[in-house]
Amino acid sequence: MSAQRDPELDDLFEDDPELRQLAQLIRARPHPAASVEPSPNFHSVLKQRLMREAWERVSQPQLPWYRRALAPQPLAWAGAAVGALLIVFAAWSFAATPGGTHSTVKVSSTLSGNTLLLSFNQPMDTSSVQHAVHIVPATEVTYNWADNQHLAVTALHNLTPNTQYVVTIEKTARTQDGQPVAHTPPVQFVTSPPPPTPTPTPSSSPSSPPTPPITGLHDVAPVGAPAARWSPDGTKIYIVGPSGQLGAWPTQGGASTSVQPDGVSLVAVALDGAVAYFRDGQITYGPVTVTGVQPIALGFGQSGLVFATASDVEASDQHKLATFAEQATSADISPAGDRLVYRSSSGNLHLVNLTSGKDSAVGPSAGLGDWSPDGTKYAYQTDAGVFVADTSSATSSRLLEFPGLTGLSWSHGNQLLLSTSSALSLYTPGDPAGARKLAADQFERARAPSWAPTAGGYFAFRRGGELWIGKVSGAQLSIGPPGTAGPNQDDVVNGFMTARQNQQADQAGAYLDQAGKDAFSSAGLSLTYAGTGSTLRYYTLLSQSGKVVVRLVLTKGNAQSVVDETLTLKSSGGKLLIDGVSDRPRTSFGAGPEIVRVTVAGDQVQVFFDSDLDQSTVQGSVTIKGANGQAVSSQANYDPRSKAVLLPAGGLSSGATYEIAVGAGLRDTPNGRQAVPYQLQFLGP
Amino acid sequence: MSSLPSRRDEQSLVARAKRDPGAFGELYERYFLQIYRFVYSRIRDQTAAEDVTSEVFMKALKSIGRYQDTGKPFSAWLYQIAVNSVADRYRAARPVEDIDDQRDLAIAGPALEDIAAQRDELRQIWAVIETLPAQQRTAMVLKFQEDLKIEDIAVAMGKTPGAVKLLIHRGVTKVRGTLGAPA
Numbered sequence: 001m002s003a004q005r006d007p008e009l010d011d012l013f014e015d016d017p018e019l020r021q022l023a024q025l026i027r028a029r030p031h032p033a034a035s036v037e038p039s040p041n042f043h044s045v046l047k048q049r050l051m052r053e054a055w056e057r058v059s060q061p062q063l064p065w066y067r068r069a070l071a072p073q074p075l076a077w078a079g080a081a082v083g084a085l086l087i088v089f090a091a092w093s094f095a096a097t098p099g100g101t102h103s104t105v106k107v108s109s110t111l112s113g114n115t116l117l118l119s120f121n122q123p124m125d126t127s128s129v130q131h132a133v134h135i136v137p138a139t140e141v142t143y144n145w146a147d148n149q150h151l152a153v154t155a156l157h158n159l160t161p162n163t164q165y166v167v168t169i170e171k172t173a174r175t176q177d178g179q180p181v182a183h184t185p186p187v188q189f190v191t192s193p194p195p196p197t198p199t200p201t202p203s204s205s206p207s208s209p210p211t212p213p214i215t216g217l218h219d220v221a222p223v224g225a226p227a228a229r230w231s232p233d234g235t236k237i238y239i240v241g242p243s244g245q246l247g248a249w250p251t252q253g254g255a256s257t258s259v260q261p262d263g264v265s266l267v268a269v270a271l272d273g274a275v276a277y278f279r280d281g282q283i284t285y286g287p288v289t290v291t292g293v294q295p296i297a298l299g300f301g302q303s304g305l306v307f308a309t310a311s312d313v314e315a316s317d318q319h320k321l322a323t324f325a326e327q328a329t330s331a332d333i334s335p336a337g338d339r340l341v342y343r344s345s346s347g348n349l350h351l352v353n354l355t356s357g358k359d360s361a362v363g364p365s366a367g368l369g370d371w372s373p374d375g376t377k378y379a380y381q382t383d384a385g386v387f388v389a390d391t392s393s394a395t396s397s398r399l400l401e402f403p404g405l406t407g408l409s410w411s412h413g414n415q416l417l418l419s420t421s422s423a424l425s426l427y428t429p430g431d432p433a434g435a436r437k438l439a440a441d442q443f444e445r446a447r448a449p450s451w452a453p454t455a456g457g458y459f460a461f462r463r464g465g466e467l468w469i470g471k472v473s474g475a476q477l478s479i480g481p482p483g484t485a486g487p488n489q490d491d492v493v494n495g496f497m498t499a500r501q502n503q504q505a506d507q508a509g510a511y512l513d514q515a516g517k518d519a520f521s522s523a524g525l526s527l528t529y530a531g532t533g534s535t536l537r538y539y540t541l542l543s544q545s546g547k548v549v550v551r552l553v554l555t556k557g558n559a560q561s562v563v564d565e566t567l568t569l570k571s572s573g574g575k576l577l578i579d580g581v582s583d584r585p586r587t588s589f590g591a592g593p594e595i596v597r598v599t600v601a602g603d604q605v606q607v608f609f610d611s612d613l614d615q616s617t618v619q620g621s622v623t624i625k626g627a628n629g630q631a632v633s634s635q636a637n638y639d640p641r642s643k644a645v646l647l648p649a650g651g652l653s654s655g656a657t658y659e660i661a662v663g664a665g666l667r668d669t670p671n672g673r674q675a676v677p678y679q680l681q682f683l684g685p
Numbered sequence: 686m687s688s689l690p691s692r693r694d695e696q697s698l699v700a701r702a703k704r705d706p707g708a709f710g711e712l713y714e715r716y717f718l719q720i721y722r723f724v725y726s727r728i729r730d731q732t733a734a735e736d737v738t739s740e741v742f743m744k745a746l747k748s749i750g751r752y753q754d755t756g757k758p759f760s761a762w763l764y765q766i767a768v769n770s771v772a773d774r775y776r777a778a779r780p781v782e783d784i785d786d787q788r789d790l791a792i793a794g795p796a797l798e799d800i801a802a803q804r805d806e807l808r809q810i811w812a813v814i815e816t817l818p819a820q821q822r823t824a825m826v827l828k829f830q831e832d833l834k835i836e837d838i839a840v841a842m843g844k845t846p847g848a849v850k851l852l853i854h855r856g857v858t859k860v861r862g863t864l865g866a867p868a
Contacts, residue, residue, distance in 0.1 A: 007827075008835050012850055013857070023857050025831075031811050031830040033726035044734050047713055050742055054706030115705045144707050154707030 052146035055117055087492045105175060109167075109187050112157040113118035116167060116187070120623070123148040123176035130171035136166045137593065137611035138668035140640075146174055148244060157641050160596060160610045162539045164555070165191045190537065209654050214438055217470040218462075221250050223257065227448065228460055228467055229269045234452035237460055238275060239467050240264050246277055251458050251557045268298035268333075276305055283307060288316050297340070301354065306337050312353055313340055322357040325350060334375040339391055341378050343368055349380055351394050363387070363643055370410040374491055379416060381405045386416065386427075392405025392498065401433060409449045409459065417449040417459055424449060424461060426472060438472070489569055490540065492576050496567075497538045502530045513570065513577040520581055525565070529554060534561075542598045546570065551596075552588070562589035583604050588676035593668040595678060598660055600685050603650040605633075607660055611668035618645055621666035621675070625659045632658065652684035692758070699759050703750050713742060716760055719831065720767050726826050727771045727819075741767045757840050761833065764841035768823055775819070813863045817856050824852035843851055 005024055013020035053287035102606045106121040121636075130143045133153060137160065139204070159165065168186040175181070175505040226240040236248045238259070246260040246267060259275060266278040272396070273373045276298050283290040283298065293314070295307040305316040308331040313321045326344035334342045340352045342363075351366035352358070378389045385402035389395070404420040416427040418435055424443040425435035437443075445463055453460035455473040492511055499508035508527045509517065520527065531535055534554040541564065542549040548567045553560055569579035586663035593611035607622055615638045622645040625632040652658060659679050666675035701708035720741055725734040744766050752762060814825050820842070827838045835853075839846045 012835075012854060017855075019861060022861055023853075024827045026810050026814075026825075026857065027832075027859065029829075031722075031726055031812050031826065033722050034830060036722055036725050036731075038721050038725075038735055038738070042738075043717060046717075046735075046739050046742065047710065049739070050713055050746055051706055053743065054746055114701070115707050116700050117706070142707060146706075152705075152707045154705060445814075492791055509706060515763075598831050652713050 020195050044201045048146055051144055051152065052150055055119075055150050055152060082469075105181055107169070111189055112158075116153045118151045118153065118169075120151075125174040125176055125178065126151070128172055128174040129169065132170040134170055134671070136168075136590070136671065137163060138352060138671040138673065139165070140612045140670060145166045157612065157643065159191050159644065161191050162537060163596070163610050164188060164553075164560070175568040213472075215471045216252070216458075217468065218253065220467045220469050221247070222465050223462055223467040226264065226266055226273060227548060228448065228450065230452050230460075231269055231273055232271050236570075237452070237467070237469070238267050238269060240267055241252075242465065244279070245422070246275075246279075258318055266295055266298050268300070270300045271279055276300075276315075283316075283600075285316065290314075290316055290318065293318070295331055296328060297331035297342075299337050299340070301337030306333060308333065308340060308342065313352065321354045322352045324352070325359040325361065330368055332371065334371050334378075334391075335373070336375045339375060341368065341380070341389070349389065349396075351389055351391060353391075362389045362394055362396050366405070367407070369408045371411055372414075372491075373412045376491060376495075379408055379410050381408065386418065399429060400435065407448045407461075408620060409451045411451040412453060415451075417451060417461075419443075419447045419449050421445060421447075421459065424657050426605065489546070489548060489576060490543055492569060492578065493540065493543070493550060493567060497550060497580060500528055501536050501538070503530045505530075511578050513572050513579045514568075515579040516577060516581065519579070523581060525581060525583060532556065539596060541595060542600075542680060542682055544600060547683075549680065553589070560589060562586040586678075592673040592675040593666060594675075595660070595661075595662065595680065598680060598682060600649065600682050603648060603685070605647040605649045605660065605682070605685075606642075607645045607647065607662075609645070609668075610639065611673075612643060612671040613638055613645070613668075613673070614667040615640070617665055617667045621663045622647065623661050623663070624649070625658055625661050625679075631661075649685055654684050658682055659683055695759055696754055699749070699752065699754065703752070710747060710750065712745075712759065716753065716763055717742075717761065720763055723764065723826065723831055724767055724771060726830060728774065733774065737767070740770045744770070754839075758835055762842040764827060764831070764837070765843065768843075771823075772819075774828050778782065784832035809864060810860060813860050814856065815861075817859055821852045821856040821859070824849050825856040828853055834866050 006027055009027065010020060012480040013023050035331040035552070046661050079187060105124075108119045110119075126143075126145050126148055129151065129171055131139070133143075135141065135153075139152050139159070140156040140476050142156065144154065146152070153167075154433060156371040166186045166188050169181070171181060173181050201355060205235050220237070221239050224242045224244060225239045228240070229238045231237070231248070235251050237251060238246060238248050239256075240246050244260075244263040244265060245257050245258070246264040247256040249256045254445075260277065262280055263279045264277045266283075268276045270276065270285075274286055276283060278284075280300065281291060283293065283295060283305070287300075288305055290305070292459040293307065294309055296310060297308040299306050299308075301316060304418055306321060307314055307316075308328065310324075310328050312323045313331075313333075315321060322340070322343075324342060326348060327345060328342035328350075329345050331340055331342035340354060342350050342352065343365055346362050347366075349362040349368075351360045351362050352569050353360075358557070364382060365380050366383050367381040369378060369386070371378055376391050378391065379386055379399065380389065380396075380399075381387075385398060385405060386400040386408060387396045388399045400416075400418075402418060402420075402425075404422075405418055405422060407419040409417045414429060416429070416435075418425045418427055423447050424438045426438055436665055443461075443463075446461040446468070450460045452460070458469060459472065460467055460469050462468070496508055496511035499505075499511070505527045509648075512520065536552060536554055538552045540548060541551050543659070546569050548569065550565050552563050552565060554562070562585070562588055564584045566578045566582045566584075568579050569576055570579040571577075572579075595607055595608045596610050597606075598607045598609040599608075605624060618636050618638045620636075622636050623631045628634045632651065633647050633649070635648055638644070639646060647660075659681050662675050662678045664674050667673065668675075698708055698711055701733055702712050717738075721734060721738045724737045724741065724861055725731070728734045728737060741763065745763060748766075752759075814829075817825065823842060827833045827841060828835070833841065835846050835849050838844075838849045842849060844852075
């Protein structure tokens with residue numbers, strides 16, 4: 001019991017000092033049960049019961065039919081999700097050899113989160129089994145036995161995403177009656193890639209930029225419930241007034257143009273500037289009209305107008321493009337009109353592919369949000385902050401913890417405008433300072449922020465019953481000059497690599513300019529690996545201004561071959577394309593701890609590994625070297641939770657070439673394997 | 686009271702425990718003794734307290750998938766299960782009577798430690814608290830023994846914070862009425 005006074009008790013007995021004193025006195029007296037102990041074995045027996053029950057619950061999940069249908073076969077590749085529940089099963093058996101008589105020990109395994117559950121068909125010698133479990137990449141684990149047949153092996157830290165794990169029970173394992181086991185095929189599984197999020201934009205300055213000033217803030221017009229929509233060039237904004245009057249207002253002020261006098265409840269603007277709206281039970285888009293529908297969102301696909309109702313998505317001829325799995329209350333159609341998100345009546349966010357009609361539930365949301373400019377991601381509100389859904393995997397991850405979020409908008413320059421009841425804030429993904437409040441009294445009670453598409457930092461928001469427009473000076477609103485890094489660079493590389501994974505050479509080729517095509521050709525590199533029987537996974541080791549280093553892991557059976565490709569990117573005609581490649585095989589891959597990602601931002605370089613590292617070997621084994629090969633930073637700290645070595649980068653020159661050097665002195669734990677030396681060039685922050 | 690883990694750590698652990706038996710095992714280790722002692726303080730019988738403690742953690746395991754973080758400590762949820770399980774135990778024994786009218790069920794007389802407490806003037810306080818109606822006693826134990834916040838007690842007991850304040854106020858007033866004002 002705390003010796004400090006309890007303010008709640010002081011408040012409760014505020015009017016009676018005698019009771020207040022007595023209450024604090026009671027608080028200071030130990031209850032007779034305060035030191036009572038249960039019977040000696042109760043704690044451990046109950047824990048065993050609980051662990052067995054927990055094990056059974058996790059290993060017998062109520063999977064939906066499509067998950068059961070897609071479940072891997074025993075001993076096949078198993079997939080695991082990091083941060084999301086995905087159960088897989090594997091089973092194997094091995095012979096126990098008690099003096100010539102053979103009995104078979106069968107083992108089945110289930111992976112759940114960071115825990116591998118092993119179930120033996122006969123009692124085992126728990127100590128020998130624990131000592132016999134061997135995991136590659138090296139992973140520190142805890143062991144929990146429900147009984148001597150059920151073992152939960154739990155990683156101390158998150159498994160590394162996008163990584164193949166091999167778990168072996170070595171021959172030293174014994175059954176409870178001491179029989180050795182003869183052979184144990186390993187369990188293999190590959191963890192899923194992390195859900196893509198907007199990549200941190202490399203900063204040209206190690207210090208955080210100041211809060212950008214706001215200019216041109218002005219009250220435009222009264223606004224009704226429907227969302228205002230920008231013209232494609234950002235020079236006009238279409239506002240639906242309180243009576244449904246639809247007008248177009250110049251961004252920089254001036255007289256409005258009336259489009260409809262009243263009754264409009266939805267509006268959308270096509271890429272050619274044509275306006276579609278819903279009025280008097282009819283959707284109107286130029287000469288096209290659709291009647292007898294109740295749309296909740298309008299948009300434009302390749303074949304023209306599309307609209308969403310509470311139950312489906314339809315084209316202007318009312319041909320159904322997709323049917324919703326849940327009743328929709330609000331929806332948002334992607335800029336290209338090929339995807340849609342909706343929020344269901346139960347509060348779930350769903351992602352719908354309008355080409356295939358597939359409806360994927362993403363997770364709970366507090367509201368809709370905004371599409372990334374390329375339409376591959378969707379940022380949305382949850383109670384915990386901003387989440388980003390990836391359209392290819394229909395998975396999401398938290399981008400920013402931001403309580404009280406009421407609205408957001410995603411700019412072409414990869415900046416998010418966020419509203420709460422008290423402020424508007426600007427967030428650049430990767431900015432260690434987090435979201436920056438924009439300073440203006442008018443931002444109190446601002447909501448529904450909306451970036452203008454291309455018009456130099458203009459944005460709109462609602463406040464009270466009015467629509468306001470302002471301008472953020474210095475906002476990142478374009479892709480940037482040639483060689484500029486940013487999310488578009490990663491989007492290009494991800495699109496390129498995804499096409500290669502899918503054996504779509506033509507689509508992959510579309511990400512290359514002529515120089516890029518020539519570079520691939522002259523280096524003898526294949527865009528795809530069709531016919532090799534291999535599967536390809538990849539991860540980005542480093543992404544910096546105009547350069548991305550990608551590691552390709554080709555797997556066939558138990559064999560892996562690994563190559564690092566350095567892709568250079570260049571903007572051509574306003575489009576970012578890959579214009580060069582060099583490759584470097586990594587023949588020793590997997591022999592020791594491997595780098596999986598390097599980030600260079602602000603005053604720190606972070607080097608992430610696939611294995612848990614022996615902290616005592618980090619210092620001096622992971623260093624930054626200058627162009628002359630001399631170590632410029634040997635000070636290294638290790639964060640075991642993220643398996644990252646942190647190196648100070650404050651003294652590095654911006655734009656100069658450096659090298660991350662991993663030496664053989666680095667060892668993983670608990671396996672104790674040495675790293676195979678590796679170097680990776682990067683530019684100073 | 687042992688030091689509590691940070692909210693963030695606890696949130697993370699609870700989230701993991703929904704799919705990871707090992708993480709649930711960690712939660713069990715953190716809260717086992719706390720819950721056992723609370724249950725024991727209400728039931729006053731070792732065997733019955735162990736039965737109820739088992740029920741509490743089994744129910745927690747079965748329900749953790751539906752647990753939603755409302756900003757309250759995870760322990761408040763466990764105490765809620767414990768309070769209900771204790772109440773169920775009483776109801777099973779005396780289905781007709783109101784729980785507020787019930788006294789110690791498991792044993793007829795005061796527990797051995799309470800007999801010892803009679804010799805200790807200060808510990809008489811708890812002996813008096815044990816005579817309070819069940820709801821008052823639960824609120825008092827959660828506040829004074831378990832050191833919970835009133836809002837968390839409200840969660841555990843399924844009452845409003847105002848009702849919990851009233852129960853505690855009445856309980857302390859009753860203690861004063863029985864033992865007199867503190868010296």
